[in-house]
Amino acid sequence: MAETRTLRDAVAELVHDGDTVALEGFTHLIPFAAAHEIIRQGITDLTLARMTPDVVYDQLIGAGLVKKLVFSWGGNPGVGSLHRFRDAVENGWPRPLELDEHSHAGMANRYVAGASKLPFAVLRGYRGSGLATRTDTVSTVVCPFTGEELAAVAALNPDVTVIHAQRADRDRNVQFWGVLGVQKEAALAARRVLVTVEEVVDELPPTPGAVVLPGWTVDAVVPVPGGAHPSYASGYSVRDNAFYRAWDPVARDREAFRAWLAEHVLSEGTAN
Amino acid sequence: MADAADAAHAADAAAEFTRDELMEVNAARALARARTCFVGIGLPSTAANLARRTVNPRLVLIYESGTIGSKPTRLPLSIGDGELADTADAVVPVPEVFNYWLQGGRIDVGFLGAAQVDRFANVNTTVVDRGPGKPEGRLPGAGGAPEIAANCGEVLLVLRHSTRGFVRRLDFVTTLGHGYGPHDRTRLGMPGRGPVAVITDLGILRPDPATSELTLTELHPGVTVAQVRAATGWELRTAERVGATAPPTAEELRELRALKAAGRSEA
Numbered sequence: 001m002a003e004t005r006t007l008r009d010a011v012a013e014l015v016h017d018g019d020t021v022a023l024e025g026f027t028h029l030i031p032f033a034a035a036h037e038i039i040r041q042g043i044t045d046l047t048l049a050r051m052t053p054d055v056v057y058d059q060l061i062g063a064g065l066v067k068k069l070v071f072s073w074g075g076n077p078g079v080g081s082l083h084r085f086r087d088a089v090e091n092g093w094p095r096p097l098e099l100d101e102h103s104h105a106g107m108a109n110r111y112v113a114g115a116s117k118l119p120f121a122v123l124r125g126y127r128g129s130g131l132a133t134r135t136d137t138v139s140t141v142v143c144p145f146t147g148e149e150l151a152a153v154a155a156l157n158p159d160v161t162v163i164h165a166q167r168a169d170r171d172r173n174v175q176f177w178g179v180l181g182v183q184k185e186a187a188l189a190a191r192r193v194l195v196t197v198e199e200v201v202d203e204l205p206p207t208p209g210a211v212v213l214p215g216w217t218v219d220a221v222v223p224v225p226g227g228a229h230p231s232y233a234s235g236y237s238v239r240d241n242a243f244y245r246a247w248d249p250v251a252r253d254r255e256a257f258r259a260w261l262a263e264h265v266l267s268e269g270t271a272n
Numbered sequence: 273m274a275d276a277a278d279a280a281h282a283a284d285a286a287a288e289f290t291r292d293e294l295m296e297v298n299a300a301r302a303l304a305r306a307r308t309c310f311v312g313i314g315l316p317s318t319a320a321n322l323a324r325r326t327v328n329p330r331l332v333l334i335y336e337s338g339t340i341g342s343k344p345t346r347l348p349l350s351i352g353d354g355e356l357a358d359t360a361d362a363v364v365p366v367p368e369v370f371n372y373w374l375q376g377g378r379i380d381v382g383f384l385g386a387a388q389v390d391r392f393a394n395v396n397t398t399v400v401d402r403g404p405g406k407p408e409g410r411l412p413g414a415g416g417a418p419e420i421a422a423n424c425g426e427v428l429l430v431l432r433h434s435t436r437g438f439v440r441r442l443d444f445v446t447t448l449g450h451g452y453g454p455h456d457r458t459r460l461g462m463p464g465r466g467p468v469a470v471i472t473d474l475g476i477l478r479p480d481p482a483t484s485e486l487t488l489t490e491l492h493p494g495v496t497v498a499q500v501r502a503a504t505g506w507e508l509r510t511a512e513r514v515g516a517t518a519p520p521t522a523e524e525l526r527e528l529r530a531l532k533a534a535g536r537s538e539a
Contacts, residue, residue: 005482026337026353026366051366052415075412077350078313082412088327090407101398103377104336105419106365124375127460128420128448130398178336178357232356241349252382 007196010220013036016193020047020070022111023056025055025231026181026240027077030056031164033227037263040062045233049183051107055230059265063258064094065121070156071099072107076251079244084250090190093254100135104149104233106153108136111182113155114189119248125151127193156159161190164228166235168197175204178234182249184211193217196224198236289520291473292432294492295519296528296532299430299471300381301327306381308332310374310420313351316383317470319374321347332361334379336416338369346534370416374423377463382424384447386431388439391485391506393429393449393467395421395423397444408443417447426465433472433503440506450484452494474500476517480509490515 015021015038035056038046042065048057049070054077060066062084074085088097093108102110109121123223124143132138137154163183174195176183187193195213202222204212215221225236231241250260289297299319303309304327309321311333321344324331333342337352348356357363369450373379388396395427397417399408421427431437449467452458457466469524470477476490482493488510501508520528 005503027350028337028354034374059438071413073413073415074410077352079349086410091412100415103418104366104416105370105416108370112367112371123371123419124422125419125464125496127418127422128394128445128456129414130445131414131418148482178354178363179338179339180363181352182366184365185367207375211365234438238462239350239353241353244349 005220005222007033007037007222007224008224010042010045011041011096013160014121014160014194014219015043016134016159017043018045020049022156022158022161022186024047024050024161024181024183024186026052026165027054027230028179028181028231029164029176029228030054031162031196031227031231032229032231033224034055034164034194035060036163038260039065042147043070044107046249048155049169051104053080053085055244058251059248059261061085061088061097061253062094063261066097067095068098068100070102070107072102072104076244076247078241081249083248084257087254100137101131102132102135102138102153103129106138106151107120107156108185109184110156111189113153114157119153120126120154122152125153127151134190136189156189158186158190160192160194161186162194162196163187164171164196164224164233166197166233167194167199167201168221169201169204172221173204174213174215174218174220174221175207175210177207177210184213186219187213188217192219194219196227197221198225198227198233199223276521289525291417291471291492293520293528294517295430295471295473296322297431297524298492298517300477300524302428302471303331303381304328306331308334308379308381310336310382310416310424312384312415312417312420313348314385314427316385317349317530318381319430321531322516322524322528325351325531326524334369334373336366336369338364340364340373343455345421347433347531348366360381370419373418374419377423379423380425382420382427382464384417384420384427384429386429386437387427388437388442389431389449389470390439390442392451392453393470393479394442394445394451395429395449397443398444398446401443401523414446421447421449422462422464422467427467428471429467431470431472433474433500435503435505438504438506450479454482468510474503485509487511488514492515492517493519
């Protein structure tokens with residue numbers, strides 16, 4: 001039933017002002033088209049969670065829709081800084097950005113706890129790091145069996161998780177492969193799940209190493225070919241590294257960024 | 273002190289290879305005996321891929337995107353480029369790479385870059401102090417580094433040598449190296465040995481076995497102790513006998529340049 005929905009309708013139904021939203025995808029399968037639809041609808045006061053904010057959150061932050069960021073590495077991979085993210089943190093433009101900052105291991109385990117519906121996860125982490133002094137979602141717990149003190153990280157349960165996958169069938173079963181990231185955990189931790197896919201097929205072919213999210217764990221599937229660009233979908237597209245490099249001068253300048261947003265996102269029908 | 277002969281030698285060397293190439297070649301050599309390496313993006317990735325083409329063809333590259341045993345034919349721009357997964361022995365979800373593989377103690381060497389390093393090889397990649405009345409300057413953040421540095425058998429750091437990078441006092445401790453001395457890692461229950469070398473474009477620093485303080489142990493061809501001291505933000509100690517790194521071989525330079533050329537051509 002859900003696959004006939006448009007991206008506009010699915011985003012309007014599942015993502016609301018004030019939500020905690022995770023748009024996940026570790027370099028691969030980043031749901032850019034869905035993010036652009038959130039920007040077009042002006043859904044605001046969001047708490048965004050993502051291990052690697054990437055260009056996708058640079059755009060949402062620059063658009064002024066984000067009040068808080070939960071993350072572990074905020075750069076443009078291989079290129080440099082995320083300038084909209086930095087401008088928000090350093091100068092409060094276009095609005096102040098609250099941070100909840102972690103290590104990758106901590107963030108990954110926060111999603112694992114969320115998917116497991118446990119209040120927290122344990123790891124040997126954050127030892128000697130100043131990170132724990134800047135967040136209330138890291139603490140310690142003593143192992144009841146060995147007495148070892150371990151880091152505890154609070155579960156992360158987004159209101160909605162948005163991911164991009166290679167394909168789904170008509171029963172909304174979702175299949176993705178290649179770099180798997182933390183999408184399975186982020187989806188199972190969330191209250192609502194929106195998936196964009198490269199294509200909807202009659203039957204999912206068995207694929208080595210693929211993760212399948214059964215249709216009953218997903219609220220909406222929307223076909224959006226190329227919906228991960230400038231990220232990529234293994235088997236369908238390659239990472240547009242030239243876009244990531246070209247983003248740097250656009251994001252450095254507030255007016256250049258606004259012009260880019262107006263031309264490539266806010267004008268209807270140019271989702272990527 | 274640089275005398276005329278040193279200066280002449282430096283000029284010769286500069287004609288043959290760059291400071292960055294000295295850093296990258298020596299970083300690759302440091303992986304000669306490792307079985308597995310957790311690879312950060314940028315300089316560490318260049319070094320680890322060069323090691324696979326020169327001193328250690330069987331080196332297992334593990335990227336935090338969950339690709340285990342990647343054998344890329346060109347340098348990836350990001351840690352999640354498709355080729356890393358396509359050429360891997362196994363691709364696992366991100367929580368698994370951190371929990372089962374890294375925390376599980378299966379990785380010999382963690383290879384990291386850094387924005388700031390102090391004399392005990394602690395690392396800052398979070399924020400920099402820009403002076404009174406100014407907001408903190410924002411850096412990318414921790415990524416995988418705190419747990420990589422804690423859990424790998426040992427850690428290599430690679431970064432260019434400057435007083436901006438080698439600071440008396442970190443503005444923030446993102447990743448613990450040796451804390452404030454030789455007992456801090458044990459006290460904190462860190463499973464691995466921590467940083468064993470910092471490889472720069474001027475030479476190599478290693479922690480003193482007695483104090484854990486970084487000490488200049490090797491200079492690259494054409495570099496003087498004075499140059500390294502001038503590029504270090506604290507009173508850098510030097511080993512009793514400072515050695516010299518061997519100049520890059522023709523094979524090392526050929527492989528390094530081929531790797532970089534392939535990385536550029538895809539962009």
